[in-house]
Amino acid sequence: MVNYNGTLLEDKNFISSENRGYKFGDALFETLKVVNGKILFWEDHYFRLMASMRILRMEIPMQFTMEFLEAEILKTIEANSLINHTARVRFNVDRGEGGKYLPNSKATSYNIIAENLTSSIYSLPNTTDYIIDLYKDYFVTPGLLSTLKTNNKVINVLGSIYAKENNLNNCLLLNTNKNIVEALNGNLFLVKDAVIKTPPLTDGCLNGIMRKQVINAIKDIEGLEFQEISISPFELQKADELFTTNVILGLQPISKFRKKHYKAVVSKLILQKVNTKLRLS
Template sequence: MINFNGTLFPENAFFLNHENRGLRYGDSLFEAIRYVSGQVLLWEDHYLRLMASMRILRMEIPMEFTMEFLESEILKTVNANTSIKNSPVRIRFTVFRNDGGLYLPHSNEVSYIIESKELVNPFYVLEEKPIEVELFKDFYVNAGLLSTLKTNNRLINVVGSIYAKENRYDNCLLLNQNKMVVEALNGNIFLVKGSSIKTPPLSDGCLNGIIRKKLLEIIGNLNSYTLEEVSISPFELQKADELFITNSISGILSVTKYRKKEYDVKVARDLVGKLNAMIRLGAIGSSS
């Protein structure tokens, strides 16, 4: 079942038309969220990012869009899908400006869609499988506030994914207009050299990721690592000890190879355990 503005529809239902502004102009935002055992994980972080993004795009936030209301709509959607409601679930929450207008909309009012898909693992697992990456240099991320938002404008990710498949890579790293490494196709990037961990700053154009934010908190509280939010040159990739990707669905994905360089997974393995512990404590706190 799919939730469209609070009404549940079968997955094969037709409830959007050719005037949809998300389709026409990419006038849309989305959140990819994990649900486990009755809990919408990191919901406050996702909610606050969504509200901030809607304000930046000058969307009108409905009065009923409270954190409690939208969480209840997510839970309603999951529970309506009886075959997966007891499983870990991936939620996609999409909000878009309503139909009408050309570039200038008739209204800033919005609609939303909530979708749910079953996941395998209830917690983050570091899948130690080969992940080979390459730079994607056909197009660049234009650093700026818009590039940090999770909008539906994902053409560079789509074309980059096709490039990766055509060339038998598992992922690609995106560059900004200054030729600095920004992120991977499906998440933020972290580079490890010795006890130093680096990740690009938001000013370089990377997504303002939820797991990125959580890892910044975790690493910042550890004495065993030093953390830097600094630009990363492609030349640093071959000197690094580790390289890993983060997103809200997979958690941490270790890159194993870039060109002739092969990477360790020791720090990623350490951090995924700490990430699970933080989320578990947050889930317990939100239910108490």
């Protein structure tokens, strides 16, 4: 069942060829993890969505309160018999249909899709082999628009195809300044001694929800220093650990970049802190 503007539909073919998200990428989305009817980090997701809509000059409907959208998400979860399970939810917002580059109206449309997930808690993956490389065919433009979760994800699609063709688990994206931005499906963190770095939003990385949780966890761990600073590709060879983050997987340690192998000690410590905060909230 799909929630389309508050109406539950069995037919998933509800988007027409005139939809602006389809035609122009004029759309935003939030990827949510819902465990037993609880939306993880819901407040952070909600405020990111509202801020993103304002940046894209979308009209925010009066009913788009945190309580209203939460109820719509849970209604969708229940309609798909996932209220007592773990679910991955995609909440999409677009400007509906009509117009060319200039919209015909200020109308805002939304749809919610849910699917089952097997894992409820965050844990480090069992596999020890997670191999990455750089994707250098195209580059991310630094700036505010690159930090948003819009439907313009062509570079992520091409990078994913490149990774599969080269037997890689993931790739790292570069910006036009040739600095590391992020992974194809999440933010990147680099560990060297007791210093943990992640690229700043001004470099063009996604303003990730799990990125925020990890940064807060690092600051709470005695003995670790956090830096939000540009990362050169040359630093990858000198790092002790690399890991990526997103709200579905949590933390994904990287085991190998070219001839360099990495540990997964600090990433485990950080994940434990994130899980502790989740249990207390």
